[in-house]
Amino acid sequence: MTKARILVLISGGGSNLQTLIDASRQPDCAYEIVHVISNRPEAYGLSRAEQAHIPARCLDHKAFKDRSSFDAALAQMIDEVRPDLIVYAGFMRIMGADFVSRYEGRMINIHPSLLPNFPGLHTHARALEAGVTIHGCTVHWVTAGVDEGAIIGQAAVPILPGDTPDDLAARVLVQEHRLYPACVQAVASGRAKLVDCRTWLDGRPGGLALLG
Known part of the structure; x- marks a missing residue:
């Protein structure tokens, strides 16, 4: 191979x-x-x-x-x-x-939020300030817009009572370490492709989803 x-x-x-x-x-x-x-x-x-x-x-x-x-x-x-x-x-x-x-079409990135929510920096603090109950990470194609590319995969984690940004960052990082190899494998193997600005997985529109 x-x-x-x-x-x-x-x-x-x-x-x-x-x-x-x-x-x-x-x-x-x-x-x-x-x-x-x-x-x-x-x-x-x-x-x-x-x-x-x-x-x-x-x-x-x-x-x-x-x-x-x-x-x-x-x-x-x-x-x-x-x-x-x-x-x-x-x-x-x-x-x-x-x-x-x-x-373009050959670059991917991982971002510590469930895009399109909280692009850019300080995602964990912003998620806590917004009062959302679910957070996570996203792998996406890199485009000229910051964190705007089509989503390849996401992994979610719950936000728990008393969470600090550091607590949340640590929990999300565990999922990043699961999600990124899976998404890189999907792209490298040809399972995931960028088609007309959308991700297709196994011949259908959509991406990977992992539960934390």
Whole structure:
């Protein structure tokens, strides 16, 4: 079986990267992680990649005068690797429209809320402030709009009495570690596809759903 070539973009600790690495070692996995790129030199995810013998590099966004210069340099680095799929795993950069259109349909991201609710930052605190009873995480295609791409999969968790943002973040992270490998596997195997701005799973409109 020819496995899909995955390039992972990170900015931090890389816990989702680690779950993808672990899943890639399973015999039925449809993908292999061929490269990791971080925009922050201190990101622990670079060490995770090194420990897994995966080529990894840092492209520090602070070294560039503007967003477009960084985007162009990152695109050049990605094109050298020739991945089939680009996976954001805690990649904390909003990329320009030209970059996104270059790889649209080949980039996915995980977000810590049940989109379309609470796009952007501070999702757990905002969920608690809004008084919702269900929270979770979403894997979606990357588009020019922030957290607006078609949903590939979601996992839900209940909000419990007395929850703090940290409590909720920890519970959601457990589900992220279940959901992301499943969604990457679905895309890499061809089960999940982007068709006319919608996700199709197994030949029908829709995505994966996991219960927490």
